[in-house]
Amino acid sequence: xxxKFYGTRGSVPIANKASxxxxxxxxxxxxxxxxxxxGTLLVVDAGSGFVPLCFDALNNGVKxxxxxxxxxxWDHTQGLPLGPLTFIxxxxxxxxxxxxxxxGPRDVMVASMKRPFFPVDxxxxxxxxxxxxxxxxNTQVILIHPEGGIKQMAVDQFESFDGKPLPxxxxxxxxxxxxxLVIRMxxxxxxxxxxxxxxxxxxxxxxxxxxxxxxxxxxxxTGMKAFLKxxxxxxxxxxxxxxxxxxxxxxxxxxxxxxxxxxxMEVGAKKLGLTHHDPASTDEEVKKILEEAKTAQAEIANxxxxxxxxxxxxxxxxxIFACQDYQAVTL
Numbered sequence: 001x002x003x004k005f006y007g008t009r010g011s012v013p014i015a016n017k018a019s020x021x022x023x024x025x026x027x028x029x030x031x032x033x034x035x036x037x038x039g040t041l042l043v044v045d046a047g048s049g050f051v052p053l054c055f056d057a058l059n060n061g062v063k064x065x066x067x068x069x070x071x072x073x074w075d076h077t078q079g080l081p082l083g084p085l086t087f088i089x090x091x092x093x094x095x096x097x098x099x100x101x102x103x104g105p106r107d108v109m110v111a112s113m114k115r116p117f118f119p120v121d122x123x124x125x126x127x128x129x130x131x132x133x134x135x136x137x138n139t140q141v142i143l144i145h146p147e148g149g150i151k152q153m154a155v156d157q158f159e160s161f162d163g164k165p166l167p168x169x170x171x172x173x174x175x176x177x178x179x180x181l182v183i184r185m186x187x188x189x190x191x192x193x194x195x196x197x198x199x200x201x202x203x204x205x206x207x208x209x210x211x212x213x214x215x216x217x218x219x220x221x222t223g224m225k226a227f228l229k230x231x232x233x234x235x236x237x238x239x240x241x242x243x244x245x246x247x248x249x250x251x252x253x254x255x256x257x258x259x260x261x262x263x264x265m266e267v268g269a270k271k272l273g274l275t276h277h278d279p280a281s282t283d284e285e286v287k288k289i290l291e292e293a294k295t296a297q298a299e300i301a302n303x304x305x306x307x308x309x310x311x312x313x314x315x316x317x318x319x320i321f322a323c324q325d326y327q328a329v330t331l
Contacts, residue, residue, distance in 0.1 A: 001031065001208060002031075002330045003029060003031060003032075003208050003331070004030045004329075005049075005273075005324065005326070005328075005329075006052055006326065007023070007026045007028035007045075007079070008277055009022075009024055009026050009027070009075070009277050010026065010027070010276035012026065012075060013026050013047075013048040013078075016282075019281070019286075021283040021286075021324065022286050022322065022324050023326065024325070025048045025049035026075035026076065026079070027044075027076050027275075027276065028044070028045050028046055028047045028048070028049030028050045028079060029043065029235075030042065030043055030053055031044065031199055033144075033199075034146065034201075034203060035145060035181035036146065036181065037064075037144075037146050037149060040063065040066060041057045041062045041065045041066065042066050042068075042144075043066065043068065044067075044068045044069075044210055045068070045069060045212075046078075046080040047076050048078055048082075049079060049325060050079030050080055051079050051083050052326075053083070054085045058085070063091065064092045065091060065092070066096070068183070068195075069095065069096065069105060069108075070188075070195050070196070070210070071098065071195065072100065072103065072108045073213070077108060080109070081113045081118055086125055089125070093129050093130070094129075094132060094150075095109070095131050096131075096132045096134060097133070097134060098133075098134045098137060098195055099133050099135050100193040105133065106129075106131040109129065134185065137185035137186055137187050137195045138155070138185065138186055139154060140155060141153050141158045141182060141183060141184055143180050143181075143182060143183075144183070145175045145179055147173075148169035149169060150168075151166075151167075155184075161177075176202070177202055178202040180202045181199060181201055182199075182200040182202065183197055184227065185198070186227045188211060188214040189253070190214060190215065190253040194212075194213045194214070196210060196211045196212075196214065197209070197210050198227055204331070206232050206331040207230060207233075208231065208232065208233045208234075208331060209227070209234050209235070210235050211234065211236045212235070212237045212275060213253055214236070214254075215250075215252070215253045215254055215255060216259040220266060220267075225267055228269065230267070230268050231268075232270050232271060233272075233273060233331055234264050234267070234269040235272075235273040235275050236272065236273070236275065237275060237276040238256060238260045238274035238277075238293065239276045240252075240256055242256045242292060256292075257292040258293070260293060261293050261296040261297050261300065261315070261320065262296065262300060265300050265304075269314060270315065271315075271321075272293070272315060272319065272320045272321075273321055274286075274289060274293060274323060275322075275323040277322070289322065290321070294317045294320055297315060297320060
């Protein structure tokens with residue numbers, strides 16, 4: 001599995017000399033896996049990073065697009081009306097998203113592409129779009145198989161197969177879970193209904209979790225601990241330094257580096273990527289947030305070792321990094 005970040009900024013896109021290293025695109029990721037059908041582009045969120053992603057996808061022979069939305073704040077959707085793929089009708093696009101206050105993924109597109117706010121009405125491009133609602137994230141899984149395609153299934157139904165082949169294909173064919181990319185979902189802690197996605201790649205056993213737009217919590221719910229457990233890569237919202245969070249931004253729906261590290265170490269994550277950078281954070285300030293995270297790791301690791309000298313620390317300081325636009329991480 002490969003995760004490529006096309007946008008790692010939160011709130012609004014930016015462009016200035018002091019932030020070139022980190023980048024200024026808002027949230028957008030591409031997930032590549034051998035489990036995807038040939039020509040399938042799997043995307044999480046369509047912030048402004050979706051525009052350059054489209055150009056790369058077109059150069060690589062994309063045939064169909066699957067977009068998973070975490071939520072509908074502008075910084076996660078604003079690139080979709082401007083992305084070239086939106087206007088290329090031979091390429092089908094399926095958008096997955098939650099239903100929040102009666103608003104689903106189709107409603108978001110209609111509102112985003114509507115005169116006088118946008119020059120092209122959604123009805124002009126709607127023919128190659130389809131939409132899948134995620135009413136209750138914790139109760140659903142998405143299964144992807146290179147031959148069987150894509151299927152949405154209730155968690156209880158999925159678990160009932162208990163190692164038996166899964167009915168994924170439209171023709172009724174069944175496939176082993178070990179051949180699939182299994183996408184689990186969980187609601188994060190944010191002002192709007194927001195989904196965290198967990199990607200489990202059957203053939204390799206690798207796991208990637210995106211937990212963006214998630215605010216600090218004193219304790220970790222049991223369900224979340226299970227959801228995050230053993231991630232090979234956890235990309236997590238670390239928009240604010242601890243000082244800024246305590247002084248100004250508590251309640252805004254975003255995290256701090258010390259909290260991200262505590263969570264990552266508690267669930268046994270092997271790599272931690274800090275993302276959703278504040279638009280006011282320069283490259284130097286992002287580096288300071290990264291240093292905060294590494295300091296927190298050292299303090300937590302030391303406390304663990306004092307209790308048990310033989311304890312295994314899953315997350316090493318060098319495996320904590322600040323996500324950057326166009327950065328690819330192979331698991």
